[in-house]
Amino acid sequence: MTLATIIAFAAEETEHHGNVALETVGFGxxxxxxxxxxxxxxxxxxxxxxxxxxxxxxxxxxxxNDVERAGHGH
Incomplete structure (x- = not known):
């Protein structure tokens, strides 16, 4: 086997067809x-x-008494 055929077989295995939107529903x-x-x-x-x-x-x-003396501008 050559490197090109190994890459082709690897790409073929990872390729899948399905509903991608349905696969991501779990994240939502x-x-x-x-x-x-x-x-x-x-x-x-x-x-x-x-x-x-x-x-x-x-x-x-x-x-x-403490509350009356506290505050802004007093």
Missing amino acids: LTAFVVFALLAFVTLSYRNVANRHSHKADAYARAHA
Whole structure:
């Protein structure tokens, strides 16, 4: 066998015919699942401050003088 025939046989073996779009659906589904999980994690942090409003109110009462003096331009 010559080098040319070996290359021809190798090219013939790797050549396949099929639906390339269907073969790549897995990548799209994986990306969708990952982004959906990240969206769920992001949305799980909504309204976290209001879940502990009693702590925020207690902190505001305890540090009322500090909060009034702080800020931009004061």
